[in-house]
Amino acid sequence: MTEVRTERTGSALLITIDRPQVRNAVNAAVATALSAALDELEASPELRVGVLTGAGGSFSAGMDLKAAMRGESPVVDERGLGGLTEAELTKPLIAAVEGFALGGGFELALACDLIVAAEDARFGLPEVKRGLIAGAGGVVRLPHRIPHHLAMELLLTGEPIDGRRAGELGLANRVVSNGDAVAVALRLAERIAVNAPLALAAVKAVVRSGDPWAAQRTANARLMTTEDVREGMTAFAERRAPRWTGR
Template sequence: MTDSVLCRRDGSTLVITMNRPEVRNAVDGSVASGVAAALDELDEDRSLRVGVLTGAAGTFSAGMDLKAFLAGERPEVPGRGLAGLTESQPRKPLIAAVEGHALAGGCELVLACDIVVAAQDASFGIPEVKRGLIAGSGGLLRLPARIPSGIAVEYALTGRTMPAVEAHRWGLVNRLVGSGEALSGALEIAAEIAANGPLAVRTTKQVIRESKSLPTASAWDRQRELLGVVLASADAREGAAAFVEKRQPHWLGE
């Protein structure tokens, strides 16, 4: 991990903070490698259940560091995309906690997360066209899937910024909170998720992700395959036993 990305644990949640406040947490190579390493830790550590991605000093991220780009640097991880996230999401749930701006690549990082908590005065946008670029780290692929297509097209072509209140109305933001409260709101949701069976949570995310790219019949077949693994797991037996015995379950994650 580098100073450009800070990690801390909050129970079974890993909080990943992009830490370049002097450039509004713009993503350069050090941020990309740091976030990628943190996501690897999230997936590999059995004691971790959920990740939260946020930015330091009251802003999420202004996107790709254009000065680094002009110097020939690409803030991507081969095969994994921008910040090691946009083309290869972690198996475990990832929540975006957004304060201030989430623009360009910053917005694309948000779109790669499973759940979004945002301060009421936050804003989102893919303004790449204003710089002669395109939102090529998932913005043009994911935004029309998250909000009405016509609205997504308008924002993509104009490069206009979307206030968090509007983003919440269109369904891009799951939960609106007061200014400065995005991280605490994200941690509340993370705690709810972490209380559930870890194998079931990972598989639920897997089914949702994979089904988007499969024909309906194939999606049902894949779900049956994954469901069989869950039904045969120790966690499934533990969950049923805990319900019958009126106690809290003790998950093994398998």
């Protein structure tokens, strides 16, 4: 589907929302195609990390309101907006944000594990200006990512912040020059991809668990029985890079 492009770059899958004429707003076609791209990431053992971005200098302006008024839904069942905001992915996903990440676009970025932001990127949840709330994860996730009162300011005013401010608040892992977000995100993906895939999946599972201490104990016990943990210890002792099998 042309609304979302995928490109394999080493162990990373670069996923690009490609509707630049509407600042990559999410309609039904984008949601279906993005969900399929995430399936590709999850299914391929050669892929370790995903990078999500938008074409034409914008990440995403959020839900396509004109399409929604025509009756289109940008939601995929059990996966949320764009097939992402409620998806439980096992592999890390990095948002590479240039330009606008507004409304649902910001919520797509918040659904990722890391964010790389261009200096002049614009993050905002303007739903209250339209009589709505940021109901695709914005009101749920944002207060857990930044201090409560700062999150409430963004949610209640609907006013955006730029990439530099996102970095100051701890929303962005890296703040980079305009045009460099994808390149930096792919380098960050390479640093993640050298680690054990089962361990990466376990980190994500524990972090999103409702009972993280129990999940942590279960994850550690399971990992200790894997070939990868033995390989990791052997590689350390032999002073070489590990050769992960995902088993």
